[in-house]
Amino acid sequence: MDVxxxxxxxxxxxxxxxxxxxxxxxxxxxxxxxxWVTVQLAGISVLFSVIIGIAGxxxxxMRFAPLRWLINGYIAFFRNTxxxxxxxxxxxxxxxxxxxxxxxxxxxxxxxxSFVWALVALSFFAGAFNVEIFRSGIEAIPRATVExxxxxxxxxxxxxxxxxxxxxxxxxxxxLNNNLVNLIxxxxxxxxxxxxxxxYVANQIWSDTLxxxxxxxxxxxxxxxxxxxxxxMMHRWEKAMRMPGYGA
Amino acid sequence: xxxxxxxxxxxxxxxxxxxxxxxxxFDVNKGEAIGIIGPSGxxxxxxxxxxxxxxxxxxxxxxxxEVDVGAPNLDRIALRRRVGMVFQQYNLxxxxxxxxNVMMAPVQVLKQNKAEVEVRARALMRKVRLEGKEGAFPxxxxxxxxxxxxxxxxxxxxxxxxxxxxxxxxxxPETVKEVLVTIRELxxxxxxxxxxxxxxxxxxxxxxxxxxxxxGIIVEHGDPKTLFSAPTHERTKAFLERVL
Amino acid sequence: MKRGVLDNRTFPVLLxxxxxxxxxxxxxxxxxxxxxxxxxxxxxxxxxxxxxxxGVAEAQALTAGRESAIDAILKWMPLISRGFALNIAxxxxxxxxxxxxxxxxxxxxxxxxxxxxxxxxxxTQFFRNAPWLxxxxxxxxVLPFRVTVFGMTFDVPNWLRATVGLTLxxxxxxxxxxxxxxxxIPRGQWExxxxxxxxxxxxxxEIILPQCVKRMLPPWMxxxxxxxxxxxxxxxxxxxxAMALTRGALNAERRGxxxxxxxxxxxxxxxxxxxxxxxVTQALERRHQVTT
Numbered sequence: 160m161d162v163x164x165x166x167x168x169x170x171x172x173x174x175x176x177x178x179x180x181x182x183x184x185x186x187x188x189x190x191x192x193x194x195w196v197t198v199q200l201a202g203i204s205v206l207f208s209v210i211i212g213i214a215g216x217x218x219x220x221m222r223f224a225p226l227r228w229l230i231n232g233y234i235a236f237f238r239n240t241x242x243x244x245x246x247x248x249x250x251x252x253x254x255x256x257x258x259x260x261x262x263x264x265x266x267x268x269x270x271x272x273s274f275v276w277a278l279v280a281l282s283f284f285a286g287a288f289n290v291e292i293f294r295s296g297i298e299a300i301p302r303a304t305v306e307x308x309x310x311x312x313x314x315x316x317x318x319x320x321x322x323x324x325x326x327x328x329x330x331x332x333x334x335l336n337n338n339l340v341n342l343i344x345x346x347x348x349x350x351x352x353x354x355x356x357x358x359y360v361a362n363q364i365w366s367d368t369l370x371x372x373x374x375x376x377x378x379x380x381x382x383x384x385x386x387x388x389x390x391x392m393m394h395r396w397e398k399a400m401r402m403p404g405y406g407a
Numbered sequence: 408x409x410x411x412x413x414x415x416x417x418x419x420x421x422x423x424x425x426x427x428x429x430x431x432x433f434d435v436n437k438g439e440a441i442g443i444i445g446p447s448g449x450x451x452x453x454x455x456x457x458x459x460x461x462x463x464x465x466x467x468x469x470x471x472x473e474v475d476v477g478a479p480n481l482d483r484i485a486l487r488r489r490v491g492m493v494f495q496q497y498n499l500x501x502x503x504x505x506x507x508n509v510m511m512a513p514v515q516v517l518k519q520n521k522a523e524v525e526v527r528a529r530a531l532m533r534k535v536r537l538e539g540k541e542g543a544f545p546x547x548x549x550x551x552x553x554x555x556x557x558x559x560x561x562x563x564x565x566x567x568x569x570x571x572x573x574x575x576x577x578x579x580p581e582t583v584k585e586v587l588v589t590i591r592e593l594x595x596x597x598x599x600x601x602x603x604x605x606x607x608x609x610x611x612x613x614x615x616x617x618x619x620x621x622x623g624i625i626v627e628h629g630d631p632k633t634l635f636s637a638p639t640h641e642r643t644k645a646f647l648e649r650v651l
Numbered sequence: 652m653k654r655g656v657l658d659n660r661t662f663p664v665l666l667x668x669x670x671x672x673x674x675x676x677x678x679x680x681x682x683x684x685x686x687x688x689x690x691x692x693x694x695x696x697x698x699x700x701x702x703x704x705x706g707v708a709e710a711q712a713l714t715a716g717r718e719s720a721i722d723a724i725l726k727w728m729p730l731i732s733r734g735f736a737l738n739i740a741x742x743x744x745x746x747x748x749x750x751x752x753x754x755x756x757x758x759x760x761x762x763x764x765x766x767x768x769x770x771x772x773x774x775t776q777f778f779r780n781a782p783w784l785x786x787x788x789x790x791x792x793v794l795p796f797r798v799t800v801f802g803m804t805f806d807v808p809n810w811l812r813a814t815v816g817l818t819l820x821x822x823x824x825x826x827x828x829x830x831x832x833x834x835x836i837p838r839g840q841w842e843x844x845x846x847x848x849x850x851x852x853x854x855x856x857e858i859i860l861p862q863c864v865k866r867m868l869p870p871w872m873x874x875x876x877x878x879x880x881x882x883x884x885x886x887x888x889x890x891x892x893a894m895a896l897t898r899g900a901l902n903a904e905r906r907g908x909x910x911x912x913x914x915x916x917x918x919x920x921x922x923x924x925x926x927x928x929x930x931v932t933q934a935l936e937r938r939h940q941v942t943t
Contacts, residue, residue, distance in 0.1 A: 184856055235693045238685065243916060245885075252911065266714060302721075341685065344782040344902040351887055358785060371792045377739075379777075386780040459846050466666035498843035502861045515857055557843075564847060591848035 160300065160371055169375040172263050177370040180377065191213025194381065200277060200346045200356055201385065207282035216327075217295055217319065227372030229291065249280040250352040260318035276286070277349035277356075281285050285342040292334045295326030329400050340386050347382075357381065412437045412568060412599055413458065418467035419623075420453055422531070425579040427453045429543035429623035430467070435601065440594040441629065442614030443603045448648060449620045451603040458601070459492050472567070484516060492560030492570040495577050496565040497553040500546035505556045506532065509563045515565070524563065529644055532638040535589050549581025555589055575606060587613075611635050619643050656825055664825040678870070680934075684824060687876035687929050694922055701919055706913045712908065720912055727900040727913070734893035735920055738882040741810060741892065745817040746875050752818070753825025758855070771826070778823035784884055790816030792889040810892070813885040815902075821878055828870045832863035866936075872932040877926045 167181035180190040215230050237245065250273060258270050300323055308318040352356045361378050364373040411434035417627045420428040427450045435441055436518060443451045446548050460476050460483060469476040489517050499508050509528040513519045532541055535555035553572055561569060575583045587606065593611050594600050604610055610617055611631040618628040619638075627640045633650075638644045671745050678686060679883070699894040708720035718901045759771035798805055836859050886895035903910060 239687060239693070240918060241883055241921070243883050245915070245916070245935060254909070269790045307761075332789070338685075340780065344780070347782040347784040348884075350784065358788065360783075362788070365792075375785075375793055379781055379789065383777060383780055384781055436664055461845055482852075484848045487846060490846075492843075492846040494839060494843060494846075496837070496839045498837075498839035500840065500843070500858050500862070502865075511857065512849065515853060516848040560847070 176373055177368060177371055177375050178377065179368045180250065180374075183368070183384050186368060188361050190357075190364060193357045194354055196274070196355055197357040197387070199352070200312030200349060201276070201343045204278055204281035204285060204346070205342060207278070208285035208289050208339075208342060209335075210378065211282060212293045213324070215265050215286065215290030216293035219294055219295065231285075233354055234287045234290055242284050243351060245284055246277065246280045246300075246348050246351055250276045271356045273349075273352045277352060277354045281342060281345060283296060284345060285338055288338045288341075289304070289335065292331045292338060293327060295334070296329075296331035299330055300326050313345065327403060332393065332397045332400065336397070339389060339393070343386055344382070372376055409437070411435055412472060414470045415454075415458070415470075415600075418454070418464055418469065420450075420457060420462070427623055428457070429463070430626055431620070431623070432467075433618060433625065433637070435599060437567070437599055438597045439615050440600040440602065442610035442617040443620060444610055444617060444646075445620035445626075446604075448534065450623045451620055452613045454620075455492065455572050455601060455603055459490050459570060460486055460535060461492075474604075479523070485591050487568045488517065488564055490570060491564055491566035491568070493546065493554070493557050493561055495573045497545070497557045497577075499557055499560070501537050501545045501549045504542050505537065506545055508545070508556055509560045511521055512560070513563050519622070527645065528559070528563050528628045531562050532556075534562075535559045535593075549582055550578045551585045554578065554582075554586045554644065558586075558589055558593075568601065569593065571600065571604070573603050573605060575604065575609075578581050606648070607635070607647070621646070621648065665840045669801035673780070677785075684874060684877050686934075687880070687925060687932075691926075694926060697850075697915075697919060697922060701912065704915060708802045708912050710907045711774060717906070720909060722908055723857055723904060723906070724913060724916060731893050731896050731900065731917065732785065734891060734896035735917075737810060737890070737892045738879065739924075741882050741890075742875065742879045742884065744814050746878055747816075747943050749818045749821025750825050750871070752822040754829055756826035757829025757833070760826060761833050762850070770861050775823045775826040775830075779827060781820070783820050783848050783881055787813055787884055787888050809888070810890045813821045813890045815841065815854055816888075817878060817881065817885075821874065824874050825871065828874070828899065829863070831870075832866040833859055835866060836862055868938045869932045872928055872935070876928050876932070879925060880921060893920070 161213070164182040166180045171177045171179075179186040181187065215233070219230050222229065249250075254271065254276055294356050305318060305323065308322045309315075310337065313322065346356060347358045349356050350362070353359065357378060361374045365374045413435040415434070416583060418443075419426070423514070426432060431450070431454060443454065445451050449514060453462065456462045456470065458469055458476065464477065465586040469503045471486060471489055475490065476486060482530065483508065486513055491615075499505075500511065506525075506528055509531060510521070510524050513524045513527075515522050532538055535558055537552060537555055537559070538550065540552060540556075545556070548556065558569075558574075574590070575586055578586065583606070587609050590600065590602065591609075594613050599611075600609065602614065614631050616628065617631045617634050619640075619642075620625050623641050627634065627643045634643070635647065645651050682738055693755045705720055706723070712718065712720045712723075712918075734850045739813045756771050756775055759767050760775060762771070791809065794807065794815060796807055798807060840858055840862070841854060847856065882892060883894035885892050886898070889895075891899075894917065901913060
């Protein structure tokens with residue numbers, strides 16, 4: 160690690176390019192913890208959005224109409240409003256009515272942190288798309304396949320878990336992939352409600368250290384890296400789950 | 408005897424490591440109608456594509472008149488002016504009307520006078536029996552009608568030779584005939600034609616000379632009556648037995 | 652590029668709903684952007700909710716003896732409308748510039764010269780996958796505050812730098828739209844044009860691009876709807892557009908009961924603006940589906 164730090168210290172001394180996050184312990188600590196926050200934000204909201212998607216698609220396939228309307232309303236709202244507005248809505252509107260607690264220095268702090276609100280907003284945002292993506296996969300499965308499962312004694316839930324979902328999943332992977340890339344890009348909006356994620360902390364660092372251009376480039380490269388990593392993993396997964404003889 | 412219009416010598420071509428043509432030689436004289444038959448993948452279409460420089464070939468030579476198709480400084484416009492081609496999938500330009508399709512290339516590529524081209528194009532539309540369909544878009548025409556527009560489109564370039572690449576393979580059986588009639592009329596008028604086809608009866612009827620290709624070589628050729636009634640090669644016999 | 656995992660080869664039977672949803676997510680994947688769909692029912696429901704909430708705020712205000720909520724909203728309306736005009740101006744400029752640059756980048760992506768092709772591909776992917784907000788910050792902070800051209804010095808206002816920041820992702824998305832549309836034209840069209848003596852440039856200009864326009868229009872309009880909905884991002888980097896002005900108005904009023912009606916009214920303004928665009932996009936898409 161010292162070699163890297165030395166390299167960037169020399170770079171700073173000789174060229175003025177100040178990548179403080181590589182040679183300044185304080186900047187490094189806060190930046191990489193912010194990087195970790197972004198990764199958590201992305202990872203956990205990916206997970207929850209997929210769960211919301213699966214659950215929502217299941218509810219939509221039920222006969223009980225009011226529940227279906229509820230899901231449709233949810234989808235319509237999150238599809239068609241700017242994610243920034245959603246973020247504000249959760250943080251300011253819902254954040255205002257959730258309870259607060261006294262901390263040890265006597266300040267009122269909300270029980271639900273801005274990180275959690277960002278997580279909720281992002282999960283619901285991506286989840287709305289996932290519901291429809293999974294739905295399209297489930298609907299694509301021919302009735303005959305479901306009937307075959309039922310004739311083999313599967314219950315509706317079991318058929319859903321063991322037959323329909325695995326098939327539907329393979330069909331929707333490419334769309335899911337696309338939506339999750341979008342989700343990672345959207346995590347930057349957590350900046351707006353003060354979540355100490357990468358963009359937010361980078362902003363603090365360049366305000367203190369005055370190395371805007373360097374931090375900007377680091378940011379861009381890290382985000383592109385994260386997106387590429389996800390795309391690469393999803394492609395491998397797509398390949399591994401390919402059904403020989405079907406589709407492209 | 409005058410020099411042949413098309414002279415092909417030892418033509419070879421492979422796609423990647425798959426050889427498609429393995430030494431093909433033949434001549435086409437002016438006014439001749441040539442039929443090329445053979446199983447799928449035998450390289451029939453590739454010969455036409457090489458003649459028209461749509462795909463480069465590996466070795467050998469092709470001359471169309473005095474144009475050397477293999478030359479690195481090939482004048483493509485000069486070549487394509489002499490050689491018209493009609494495709495299996497018609498490939499009409501769907502954003503233009505039938506008449507515009509026929510007129511486009513002479514006006515835009517050959518920079519000919521638009522009014523003169525229009526007179527010619529309208530005559531060609533009559534010739535392919537599509538009078539009244541000038542304003543129709545390709546999407547509004549049947550397959551057979553589209554294919555006849557495609558023939559008129561090629562003819563409007565006033566080529567010396569026409570290449571027909573399985574032009575009836577994508578058509579409904581009932582519209583095949585109208586296209587074949589058009590081609591037959593062309594051949595009878597003395598247009599030089601190279602016809603790649605699966606319609607054996609048509610090849611026998613129209614062609615002056617038939618080539619049978621298999622696995623990238625010309626296995627057998629001759630005048631259609633003899634070739635179809637008394638093939639000499641085993642492969643030709645087997646093929647004809649399958650398709651007739 | 653993988654296409655249509657779900658064409659009829661995949662499964663012999665596709666139910667109508669599945670077809671509809673599949674087409675939508677297929678399109679979304681192709682555009683790389685969510686589709687903006689604004690059903691009329693949804694607009695009406697929103698308006699009703701907004702009126703209801705404004706009514707509640709109104710009642711609260713009157714009983715508490717404060718200025719009426721409706722009056723407060725009307726008071727701020729002219730200022731916020733001017734902000735909204737800036738949103739529209741930013742979106743027009745970013746879309747115009749992004750389209751021109753994106754067309755060039757997209758055509759470079761189908762160039763026959765490998766370095767041009769690879770370079771433009773990389774550029775496209777870079778700006779398509781970078782978060783819009785980061786690009787906004789980049790342009791706000793890295794672009795010069797004033798530029799000197801031919802000895803004349805111009806200030807580059809904040810909003811203009813933000814516009815550049817939005818132009819970059821628009822450019823990358825247009826580039827993909829162009830590439831996708833050109834590649835969706837069957838090879839036979841190129842061959843037919845070539846056999847008629849057309850050069851590559853002529854083929855593109857006369858044969859391919861005219862056919863692409865119809866295919867590019869829906870995703871291009873969808874991109875515009877996404878763009879206008881993204882212009883509030885500029886408020887984060889300090890541009891005084893409608894969102895920032897609304898927040899400013901709320902801070903000046905210091906009234907919690909106005910929060911929802913005012914943000915709601917702003918959201919509704921965006922809806923009203925996007926609604927015709929979304930409808931036309933959908934209609935065009937449907938027509939395209941029928942003709943092909």
